Amino acid sequence: MKVKIKLLFFIFIVVxxxxxxQKQVVELLPATRExxxxxxxxxxxxxxxxxxxKDFETSTGYFTYLAKAGYGDGAASVQFKDSTWREVxxxxxxxxxxxxxxxASHSHGYKTIGWKYxxxxxxxxxxKFDIQASDLGRKINIQFDGIHRNSTVWVxxxxxxxxxxxxxxxxxxxxxxxxxGAVNTIAVRVDASMEEGWYYEGAGIYRHVWLNKTNMxxxxxxxxFVTSEINGDKAELTVRTKVDNQYDHLSTFTIEQxxxxxNNQTVVSEKLENTxxxxxxxxxxxxxxxxxxxxxxxxxNPYLYKLKTNIISDGLVVDTYISTIGIRTVRFDPDLGxxxxxxxxxxxxxxxxxxxxxxxxxxxxxxxxxxxxxLKEMGSNAIRTSHNPPTPELLDVCDQLGMxxxxxxxxxxINQEHFDLLERFxxxxxxxxxxxxxxxxxxxxxxxxxxxxxxxxxxxxxFAQKIDSSRAFTVAVxxxxxxxxxxxxxxxGYNYIVQGNIDEHHMKFPLQCGIGTEESNTIGTRGMYTDxxxxxRMAATNRMPENVGTESGWKFYDDRPFLSGLFFWTGFxxxxxxxxxxxxxVNSEFGIVDLCGFPKDIFYYLKSWWGTKxxxxxxxxxxxxxxxxxxxxxxxxxxAEEIELLLKNKSLGKKKMERNGHLEWNVAYQPGTLVANGFxxxxxxxxxxxxxxxxxxxxxxxxxxxxxKADGEDVAVITVQLKDNKNHFVPTANNEITFTISGPGKIAxxxxxxPASHEPEQFVKTVSDPLPQWxxxxxxxxxxIIIKTTTQPGKITLTASADGLVPAILILRSTNDNIKx
Ligand code: GAL
Numbered sequence: 001m002k003v004k005i006k007l008l009f010f011i012f013i014v015v016x017x018x019x020x021x022q023k024q025v026v027e028l029l030p031a032t033r034e035x036x037x038x039x040x041x042x043x044x045x046x047x048x049x050x051x052x053x054k055d056f057e058t059s060t061g062y063f064t065y066l067a068k069a070g071y072g073d074g075a076a077s078v079q080f081k082d083s084t085w086r087e088v089x090x091x092x093x094x095x096x097x098x099x100x101x102x103x104a105s106h107s108h109g110y111k112t113i114g115w116k117y118x119x120x121x122x123x124x125x126x127x128k129f130d131i132q133a134s135d136l137g138r139k140i141n142i143q144f145d146g147i148h149r150n151s152t153v154w155v156x157x158x159x160x161x162x163x164x165x166x167x168x169x170x171x172x173x174x175x176x177x178x179x180x181g182a183v184n185t186i187a188v189r190v191d192a193s194m195e196e197g198w199y200y201e202g203a204g205i206y207r208h209v210w211l212n213k214t215n216m217x218x219x220x221x222x223x224x225f226v227t228s229e230i231n232g233d234k235a236e237l238t239v240r241t242k243v244d245n246q247y248d249h250l251s252t253f254t255i256e257q258x259x260x261x262x263n264n265q266t267v268v269s270e271k272l273e274n275t276x277x278x279x280x281x282x283x284x285x286x287x288x289x290x291x292x293x294x295x296x297x298x299x300x301n302p303y304l305y306k307l308k309t310n311i312i313s314d315g316l317v318v319d320t321y322i323s324t325i326g327i328r329t330v331r332f333d334p335d336l337g338x339x340x341x342x343x344x345x346x347x348x349x350x351x352x353x354x355x356x357x358x359x360x361x362x363x364x365x366x367x368x369x370x371x372x373x374x375l376k377e378m379g380s381n382a383i384r385t386s387h388n389p390p391t392p393e394l395l396d397v398c399d400q401l402g403m404x405x406x407x408x409x410x411x412x413x414i415n416q417e418h419f420d421l422l423e424r425f426x427x428x429x430x431x432x433x434x435x436x437x438x439x440x441x442x443x444x445x446x447x448x449x450x451x452x453x454x455x456x457x458x459x460x461x462x463f464a465q466k467i468d469s470s471r472a473f474t475v476a477v478x479x480x481x482x483x484x485x486x487x488x489x490x491x492x493g494y495n496y497i498v499q500g501n502i503d504e505h506h507m508k509f510p511l512q513c514g515i516g517t518e519e520s521n522t523i524g525t526r527g528m529y530t531d532x533x534x535x536x537r538m539a540a541t542n543r544m545p546e547n548v549g550t551e552s553g554w555k556f557y558d559d560r561p562f563l564s565g566l567f568f569w570t571g572f573x574x575x576x577x578x579x580x581x582x583x584x585x586v587n588s589e590f591g592i593v594d595l596c597g598f599p600k601d602i603f604y605y606l607k608s609w610w611g612t613k614x615x616x617x618x619x620x621x622x623x624x625x626x627x628x629x630x631x632x633x634x635x636x637x638x639x640a641e642e643i644e645l646l647l648k649n650k651s652l653g654k655k656k657m658e659r660n661g662h663l664e665w666n667v668a669y670q671p672g673t674l675v676a677n678g679f680x681x682x683x684x685x686x687x688x689x690x691x692x693x694x695x696x697x698x699x700x701x702x703x704x705x706x707x708x709k710a711d712g713e714d715v716a717v718i719t720v721q722l723k724d725n726k727n728h729f730v731p732t733a734n735n736e737i738t739f740t741i742s743g744p745g746k747i748a749x750x751x752x753x754x755p756a757s758h759e760p761e762q763f764v765k766t767v768s769d770p771l772p773q774w775x776x777x778x779x780x781x782x783x784x785i786i787i788k789t790t791t792q793p794g795k796i797t798l799t800a801s802a803d804g805l806v807p808a809i810l811i812l813r814s815t816n817d818n819i820k821x
């Protein structure tokens with residue numbers, strides 16, 4: 001049959017991951033396509049990085065999996081008995097379960113993993129799963145969103161592939177290896193001996209795993225790419241659909257595109273009829289869709305459409321593919337900065353790694369949401385996924401909540417492996433409206449300031465532009481701005497004002513756009529006001545503002561319209577890089593919030609100038625027993641025009657607040673109540689009070705959510721606080737809390753934000769300790785516990801007790817009902 005010539009087509013080699021969240025799958029996917037989560041019911045055991053015998057004798061047989069197809073041996077073989085292995089659910093990070101040691105890697109947070117620890121650096125995972133007889137004739141693949149790192153995968157003893165990067169999503173076609181109407185076995189060997197980044201990276205299958213089943217004729221994985229142009233009150237969408245015909249014969253079909261609004265009502269639809277595609281070929285087909293009066297995706301209203309792509313063959317819908325999209329335009333201007341939908345927006349961002357207290361890198365989706373909400377609460381509107389492609393669910397949350405993303409590649413280079421990783425990541429992420437800019441690399445010290453850097457940057461940008469020409473590219477550069485990558489990057493990524501002269505660079509390269517890819521924060525430990533460096537903690541007042549820090553950084557960027565904005569280093573604390581300290585400090589102190597997400601004082605500086613609501617924050621706390629009569633520096637973060645400070649009802653004077661500033665008083669300490677009142681045009685608009693407290697008397701539990709989904713994935717993030725008898729938060733209390741849980745829930749992890757804590761974050765069941773007792777100290781009054789549901793609905797009861805204090809009981813409800821978060 002004749003191919004319609006007006007269809008443009010080209011072929012991509014693409015392996016990648018989905019654009020839908022689990023919720024959409026349940027609501028929208030018909031039987032033609034299944035996107036099935038494979039997170040529950042795995043078995044896990046340590047192998048060994050250097051001793052084959054301890055690594056389940058893999059590769060010691062006469063024929064191995066590399067010699068003959070289907071010869072997976074050792075733990076990769078179907079017959080292998082894994083009943084003594086530990087049961088785990090994904091996502092899973094085994095590094096977070098390990099103890100700390102002063103001889104382990106500084107940059108990776110002193111966890112006992114890496115080449116020095118071969119016995120804890122290789123992990124094996126196995127899972128059995130059923131495939132129905134009726135699945136024969138469908139195309140089936142297994143999708144790993146991220147395994148850290150160097151993962152080798154077998155299905156029914158067949159070696160299906162290896163992925164070295166811990167940040168790449170991999171998809172393996174397993175159709176021909178499966179036992180239909182029978183049990184199947186997946187085995188995964190993960191080798192985390194070698195580090196990929198210079199920060200804590202976790203270890204294991206730390207992102208979701210999916211099983212995808214489609215018709216032989218289907219939309220390829222991540223096979224749609226939708227871009228929009230806005231003309232007056234209309235949007236013109238260009239929809240590219242990559243169709244994969246796995247039949248051995250030519251197929252004739254219609255592609256139907258249906259744009260759905262948030263109520264799943266059709267907005268507009270478009271058909272491309274009688275298209276043909278020869279057997280075993282993939283083609284990308286183009287369609288234009290005009291949308292009258294579109295609701296644009298914006299920060300205030302992150303409106304998401306769904307594009308339902310039907311492939312109709314012989315009158316039957318053989319595949320339905322859902323793409324979540326936002327209609328919006330983005331533009332960087334060398335003189336005027338960044339524009340979203342034609343509106344100028346200053347990027348107020350943070351850099352973030354991907355680990356959280358308690359769970360390491362194995363973040364449940366609900367925790368991604370918790371983190372993005374925390375950053376938004378401060379008025380931040382952007383995240384840089386430093387320095388790697390993120391978990392797809394982070395981008396889903398950013399789409400849903402209206403958070404801009406600078407989406408970053410891992411390693412720079414121009415060879416097949418680099419390009420393959422770059423392409424997979426961009427094809428996976430390019431439909432997300434939140435992604436406004438791609439970063440192709442960060443601080444590549446060997447090349448960033450020389451000719452090689454200039455050439456590699458140019459070559460990578462040219463390659464990447466073929467995958468997405470609707471967005472620009474940046475490279476984050478830490479020096480030699482005028483001589484290397486900084487001469488060819490489309491958008492210059494400045495890492496730190498102090499590393500060069502931004503104004504001069506801009507004058508030399510007036511056509512280049514600019515963004516602060518990294519800027520220094522006021523670093524320190526939450527709730528600490530004097531350095532305790534030998535014990536691994538720094539005062540939260542470090543480096544501010546006279547030297548470098550959050551305030552001077554923000555003022556610099558806010559003053560220059562040609563700079564599109566900045567990303568502070570970092571939003572959240574992360575494990576590793578406890579610079580400038582080292583052991584016993586194990587976590588970074590760069591964050592604006594700590595590892596749990598508890599705000600440090602500087603959070604309120606940014607909230608004052610980034611947010612839209614009146615803010616008042618008093619630093620430090622008012623528990624200075626023994627320092628009576630001594631001067632204590634009191635700092636006020638607020639956006640009120642005028643502030644009055646009162647100690648024990650006595651005014652210490654009024655001061656005017658400067659834009660982007662803060663205020664200070666020296667106050668002779670006396671126990672009592674300190675009040676700060678904020679005025680606008682003489683009227684009181686905001687007030688804050690802190691007081692000298694008594695010793696802690698009770699434990700308080702507060703959950704971010706009390707109704708959870710009984711899906712074995714949902715989590716509640718619970719704050720543990722210590723209060724005194726008068727119900728005042730005690731900011732200096734470090735008491736050990738013991739947790740017990742009953743009902744259909746389990747503890748996913750505990751933390752407290754202390755950058756030098758060596759307490760366990762996980763209490764793993766062992767044969768000798770089948771019921772370990774979960775414990776954690778509060779740190780400066782706070783701790784966090786994360787509770788995960790099981791697949792059983794019901795009441796989950798959490799009790800938190802501490803010696804001599806009134807315990808707290810919290811009840812959560814886990815349900816199968818549809819719940820609104
Ligand atoms: C930057 C680097 C970051 C982090 C930071 C710590 O140079 O890009 O990844 O290491 O320094 O100060």
